[in-house]
Every structure is written in C-alpha cells, then in structure tokens.
Amino acid sequence: xxxxxxxxxxxxxxxxxxxxxxxxxxxxxxxxxxxxxxxxxxxxxxxxxxxxxxxxxxxxxxxxxxxxxxxxxxxxxxxxxxxxxxxxxxxxxxxxxxxxxxxxxxxxxxxxxxxxx
Amino acid sequence: xxxxxxxxxxxxxxxxxxxxxxxxxxxxxxxxxxxxxxxxxxxxxxxxxxxxxxxxxxxxxxxxxxxxxxxxxxxxxxxxxxxxxxxxxxxxxxxxxxxxxxxxxxxxxxx
Numbered sequence: 001x002x003x004x005x006x007x008x009x010x011x012x013x014x015x016x017x018x019x020x021x022x023x024x025x026x027x028x029x030x031x032x033x034x035x036x037x038x039x040x041x042x043x044x045x046x047x048x049x050x051x052x053x054x055x056x057x058x059x060x061x062x063x064x065x066x067x068x069x070x071x072x073x074x075x076x077x078x079x080x081x082x083x084x085x086x087x088x089x090x091x092x093x094x095x096x097x098x099x100x101x102x103x104x105x106x107x108x109x110x111x112x113x114x115x116x117x
Numbered sequence: 118x119x120x121x122x123x124x125x126x127x128x129x130x131x132x133x134x135x136x137x138x139x140x141x142x143x144x145x146x147x148x149x150x151x152x153x154x155x156x157x158x159x160x161x162x163x164x165x166x167x168x169x170x171x172x173x174x175x176x177x178x179x180x181x182x183x184x185x186x187x188x189x190x191x192x193x194x195x196x197x198x199x200x201x202x203x204x205x206x207x208x209x210x211x212x213x214x215x216x217x218x219x220x221x222x223x224x225x226x227x228x
Contacts, residue, residue, distance in 0.1 A: 004160070031214070042123075042206050042218030043161065056215060091160055105151075106216070108160030 002026075004109035006092050012115045013082055021077040021112045025094030032075050033106060034067055035091040043091055049075060082116045089113050120144055121209050123219025130226050136194040138222045140207035143188070147209040151216070152181065152192045155204045164205075165192070197226045 005024040013019050025032050030051055035043035045059040049069045057067070064082075069075040079086055093106040122141045130136045142150075151166035167174045167181040167190065174181045180193040194201055202225050208216040 033215070035216075040221070042121075042208075042220050043216070045215040045217070048215055059215070093160075105163050105166070108162065110158070110160050 004092055004094050004107050006090075006109035006112050008112060009110065010113045010115075012117060015082060015084060015116055017082050019079050019082055019114065021079075021090050021114070023075045023077070023092030023094075023109060025073065025075070025092070026096075026107055027073075029094035029096050029107075030072070031095040031106075032069060033093045033095070034075070034077050035093065037089045037091055037111070039088075046077070046090075079114075082114075084116045087114055087116045119220070120217045121207060121219045123207050123222060125222060126220070127223040128225070130197045130224065132197065132199060132226055132228050134197050134226075136197045136201065136224055136226070137191060138205055138207070138224075139189065139191045140209075140219050141187075141189045142209045142217075144209070144211065144217075145188070146211040147217075148212070149210045150181070150183065150190050151208050151210075152179075153206045153208065155206065155221075161206060194224075197224075199226045199228050202226050 007022045032049040034046040037043045047067050048056040052072045064080045067077045089111040091111045093108045095106045120143050124139050152164045153161035154164045155161045165176050165179045167183050169185050172183050178195045183190045204221045204223050206221045207219040210216045
C-alpha cells in the first residue's frame, strides 16, 4: 500500500477482554514502531522492531502487552486483560532505515483508537 | 520526568504572522530532532527535522533553529495560514532510534 495501514480504526472492548491491533507497514520498510498516544499528550514509545525481532521493547508498560512481527512485515500488538487505563490511540510507524547510525523518517498510520469500557 | 519540554501548550496567530514553538531537551545523546504535524484523527506527519551539526534548516515556510549548547530547538512557521492549524510535536532521538516526544502545541491560525 501507499502508506502505513492500521486496523481497526476504532475498537471498543470490555474491561478484561483481549484485543489485537494490526499494522501493515510501508512495503520494504524494515523498521516498525508502536507508540501510544493518550488524549492531549505526545506519543509514547512502546516497542521497536528491526525485521522480525523486537530490538527495543522497553516501552511496553507491563506483561499484558505483547507485539509480534513474524515475517518482518505486518505487526500485531496484543493486549491481554484490558483495563480502562489502556484506552488511547495506538500508533504504528515504519521506516526504511536499517542502520543504527542514522534516523530516517518514520511514517505513521492513522492509529487505532482503543476504548476500554 | 519530561525529557523533551515543549512550549507553549497552545498558540493563536493571525494569518500571515509567524508561529514560534520551542523545545528543550535533557539528553545530550540525542542526535535527531524532528517536528511533526498532527491533524485531528490522523497520525503525526513529519514536517522537518534537523541534526546537531547545523544550527538552522529551512524548508519552505518552516524553519528549525537549533542551539546545541543550550539544548534547545524551535520551529518557526512563516506566513502562517489557517490550514496550518493543527497540533505540532517536537521530538528527539538518539542511536536507540526511539522518538521521545514533547507534549504538543495546539496552533490556531485565525483568518
């Protein structure tokens, strides 16, 4: 596709349920990032993939959060036992850079708005 | 602890005026400083970015000024237009590649 695609665009779930959020990065982009943005705040880093492996998962808030990227393309963010405090917009971004030396532009999807009721 | 501090929180500018948003950072390991523009319901989009080896970068109406010794950088939007009304975020990153974001500035440009 032309840009980063995230599905669903909106998700409402009940407290305690499990949810999966999907990200389709720009074709050929090796780097993929997940961020979380609460209302009125800047995005907060969650996890970064380089290829299939999680290069940095230091931003995941607790063990209810997990993300995978099994084939180095599509990524899924998984949240178990959702809590009301998990409500936020979850943003995915991808980048073509595959070196640690230079940061290149990260292209963002439109986000998934998660509401836990 | 906010590693990237952004101000002001909101800004109102008349059409044709200059919008100025400021950011300050703590970590001297940061070496990439982008500015993002975000419209409601959309993901952030990169406007312009700078590295610490230059003090200024200009792209069209957008200019970043960078002061390495003060650990500060700012975004200037010249000839501001109503279509520029959006939320602007500064960010910073080091070699670990994860962006640390400011809290955002809501810009309104009055016609």
